[in-house]
Amino acid sequence: MITPIPFQEIIEKLNIPAYKYFETIGSTNTTALSWLEEGAADGSIVFANHQQAGKGRKQRHWVTNPGSAIALSIIMKPTQQEKEYLQFFSAVAALALVQVLQEKYQITAQIKWPNDVLIQQRKCAGILLEAAWHGQELAGIVVGIGVNLFPASVPPAYLVQFPATCVQNHTHSSISQFDFLGELITAFSNYRTNFNFDNFHNQWENLLAFRGERVYIIENDESHISGTLLGVEFNGDLRVLTNDAKILTFSAADIQLRPTNDVWEK
Known part of the structure; x- marks a missing residue:
């Protein structure tokens, strides 16, 4: 397999300890988890130009068309301090992406709880955190990041549960796949x-999509709860003021979040 020179240059510039580059792969997260269990170094990455079975929450999958997106998995071997905040690193990755969009491409983006990044209320990126264990001991975590860069990365509407977009549709700046990766x-x-x-929690709340707006919560793909999105608890749960003036919290494992003006409402 020939690794593109621009990719190699980014790796060298950033002093990435180790990497695996694939022209085509099933899932970068699956590969990264296996590599982590084999002893991959902290900060190692897996990147794919074409991902055939990307992984999302609730076992959802998607395809990354060749050259159209970022399909990246970052291997972390958390420090003792980081282990106290493991569940938040998907939001950390989302904040990092929002910063890149704002500072490099003058694009305003928001974080749709718990793990998506939106541009103009359309999804441009998803993040999935997975852990590897050796018995009761944490071997490390993998931060999987998928970013739609170019129009070819946007799936047809009938295949998605939330409206999608890509970075290129919102900027006049030229985009290089590997520069964006770096x-x-x-x-x-x-x-x-x-x-x-x-600081992290404040930034997360300030960038929270639909904060102060009416939303509805889909629990276990069935029951709906409507209310106003208030913010994020310190443990990462979503805080909502319901129509009957009750404040409820929800964990990411429980729900899907939709704005009440969602044209995709079913």
Whole structure:
């Protein structure tokens, strides 16, 4: 397999300890988890130009068309301090992506709880956190990040549960797949190095999509609860004021979040 020179240049510039590049792969997260169990170094990455079975929440899958997107998995071997905040690293990755979009491409983006990034209320990225264990001991985590860069990455409407878009549709700046990769890895590494929970939580809430707006919650793909999205609890749960003036919290495993004006409402 020939690794593209621009990709190699980004790897060298960022001092990535190890990488696996694939022209075509099933899932970067699956490969990264196996590599982690084999002893991959902290900060190693898996990147695919074409991903055939990307992984999302609730066992959802998607395809990354060749050259159209970022399909990246970052291997982390958390420090003792980081282990206290493991569940938040999907939001950390989302913040890193929002920063890149704003600073490099002048695009305003928001974080749709718990793990998506939206541009103009359309999904441009998804993040999936997975852990590897050796018995009761945590071997590490994999932060999987998928970003739609170009129009070819946007799936047909009938295949998605939420409206989708791509970065190129919202900027006049030229986009390089590998430059964007480098910018994203750099931003994530900086957030990780300088992590402060209070600052992180404030940024997350400030960038929370649909905050202060009416939303509905789909629990277990069945029952609906409507209310106003208030924010995120310190444990990462979503906080909602219901129509009957009750404040309820929801964990990511329980629900899907939709705005009440969602044209995709079923």
